[in-house]
Amino acid sequence: MLDPYKIREDFPILKRKINDHPLIYLDNAATTQKPKQVIEAIKEFYENHNANVHRAIHTLSQESSELYENAHEEVAKFINANGMEEIIFVRGTTEAINLVAYAWGLRNLKREDEVLVTLMEHHSNIVPWENLSKINGFQVKYADVNNDGTLNYESFENAISRKTKIVCLSHVSNVTGVISDVKRIAEIAHEYGALVLVDAAQSVPHLPVDVKDLDMDFFAFSGHKMLGPTGIGALYGKREVLEEMEPFHGGGSMIREVTFNTITRRCSVSLNDLPWKFEGGTPNICGGVGLMAAVKYLKDVGMENVKGHEEILTEYAIRRMQECEKVTIYGPKDASLKCGILPFNVEGLSSHDVALFLDSYGIMIRSGFHCAQPLHEKFKLKSSARASFYIYNTLEEIDRFVKLLKEIE
């Protein structure tokens, strides 16, 4: 079992008061707070090891390169990838999906092909495909979502065909917290010869994940949603898929050689090994170091404990919020079907009113579309308020949150 009170001691920001009230941070689906272990790792890097990676033979560069490579290894182990060759560091989930769209999709998707996404996607798993379809002319199809926010697997199975070349879906919805059975989706997709790209921004921080067991082709997530710094994330790709792909960004690091032919007067390029082939330019070294510290922290806590704690919080929050007469919770009410994300509205108030009201009492929640407008349209919602939990949240915080919801009613 996880002790949130002990964990809270590691998070300096949680000692803050906002508007004269103790901070209650319930916007974890947007970004998480950082433990002192991550903050210290970043400080230690800049104070003692800062240098560019893979460029120089001096001691600092060796240290920096080692740390950066170790960070890839740690992330690989965390999701049970085969090794750091399968882990590309990116800015975050959005960049990871764009990398797949442009480094794989641009060359492999033809006019007659289809890309299958779902209606519950974050805009970052819709827009790259819609944009690319304008260039390559393929069709983007959308699998439907049930009224409780779960994926409609029948709609998915009806939509997939031999024309489908890639299936792109989120593991956990950033609006409802619903966990989709991506293993089942991968089985079906592979039967049709399609690849699978999973947006794991809301799953890797909250659930134990094994990309080999799930048989993922691409798996994308962000560091800042799992206690790490912003500006760093990872794209897992199956080695054989990544090897077939062309690079995303051209520049330093991603090449082994650039030679000038004096007859053709052109340069020819030979590419670097994985994962560097996809990490053009000086990477976010310190971000990688911070992410490694975050991964170590989560491993120490134990991902089963993280999942269990969130389930307790979610179940309790649903039960307590149902005491409120004017509060409607969206998505399934069974906490075992979801991660700790609760979208809701208060009758007669806009979600932004609710968020500002709670802010007055030191409670941070999100309001709006949460970058998932199609799902809100499906639910016929103008917007929603969203409370989302993590390892440092407590039942007492939920009591305070519900007490204020009752007040605003």
Added chain:
Amino acid sequence: MSTVEDYVARIEETCGEEKHFVIMFKYDKRNEAIKKILKKSKVKKSISRIIFELTFENVSFRLYGTGKAIFRNLKDKEELRKILADLLL
């Protein structure tokens, strides 16, 4: 001569179908801004003097003691700026 910018730190246009504007007043000017706004507008409802439901020239909005306000259903930022100028200057 004072301007709206003297009081306002940020204006956020909310996402969602309802186009609202959230105004965040500058920390050191927020009490002065709140006082001015309360003086010029009509209080429809107040919760513990922390949240005020107000109207001003047929525009209803909410003002928070924390130095934030939310204006609903305005046409655009221009209309908002005009109202803020009338309220603050």
